Amino acid sequence: MNRVFRALADPSRRRVLELLRKGPMSAGELADNFASSKPTMSAHFAVLREADLVEVEKVGKTVLYRLKLSVLEDALLGFAGAFGLGEERRRGSKTLTAKDAKLWAKSR
Amino acid sequence: MLGAAAILKALQHAGLLAGDAATRSAQAFFGLMVAIYGNYIPKNISRMRGSATGPRAQRALRVSGWAFVLAGLSYAGLALFAPPSIGFPASVAIVGLAVGVTIVVSLQCMMSTRSPEPHSD
Numbered sequence: 001m002n003r004v005f006r007a008l009a010d011p012s013r014r015r016v017l018e019l020l021r022k023g024p025m026s027a028g029e030l031a032d033n034f035a036s037s038k039p040t041m042s043a044h045f046a047v048l049r050e051a052d053l054v055e056v057e058k059v060g061k062t063v064l065y066r067l068k069l070s071v072l073e074d075a076l077l078g079f080a081g082a083f084g085l086g087e088e089r090r091r092g093s094k095t096l097t098a099k100d101a102k103l104w105a106k107s108r
Numbered sequence: 109m110l111g112a113a114a115i116l117k118a119l120q121h122a123g124l125l126a127g128d129a130a131t132r133s134a135q136a137f138f139g140l141m142v143a144i145y146g147n148y149i150p151k152n153i154s155r156m157r158g159s160a161t162g163p164r165a166q167r168a169l170r171v172s173g174w175a176f177v178l179a180g181l182s183y184a185g186l187a188l189f190a191p192p193s194i195g196f197p198a199s200v201a202i203v204g205l206a207v208g209v210t211i212v213v214s215l216q217c218m219m220s221t222r223s224p225e226p227h228s229d
Contacts, residue, residue, distance in 0.1 A: 024162065
């Protein structure tokens with residue numbers, strides 16, 4: 001559950017989940033919605049995969065992401081978004097936390 | 109669930125649970141089980157592959173999950189706090205409604221998979 005809270009604490013990751021509500025999207029399509037670099041977005045995707053909030057499928061050369069939220073996680077997502085959790089950290093810094101960067105390095 | 113019901117019955121026989129407390133507790137437990145089951149319905153997206161896992165299937169799983177969670181929690185709440193004359197029919201109706209909603213969205217999803225998904229550019 002800690003992984004879920006950590007995944008939902010970042011506004012960019014919440015935005016990824018909101019985008020996936022519309023349906024499955026490729027990694028490139030998701031990254032195009034953010035100003036962050038592709039490696040940064042890859043790290044965010046890794047955190048979401050680690051928390052089991054997204055389902056990954058390889059279709060040819062494309063990596064497709066699907067939303068995989070339980071009802072409780074869906075409610076937590078709405079709660080975190082409504083209260084703007086992590087927004088002050090996002091305004092102050094564009095970099096990942098040390099923990100997220102470590103997780104991304106581990107997933108490579 | 110059967111184990112929990114047996115334990116509650118034993119407690120009632122032993123005089124540790126008075127009145128209809130055992131029945132209410134068993135019904136509340138059932139409601140919680142329905143809610144827990146409903147919570148994990150949307151997670152089953154990983155079992156559905158191919159064209160069925162588009163937006164419509166995702167929506168169907170999400171709606172079904174929420175329907176069962178709300179129905180289960182309502183069932184548990186009514187079982188614990190409502191008078192039996194109101195609580196039992198109301199809770200059965202709520203769970204029936206959740207099942208109905210699930211069937212409707214599932215049928216919508218099945219019928220729509222026969223027609224192409226709208227492609228957003």
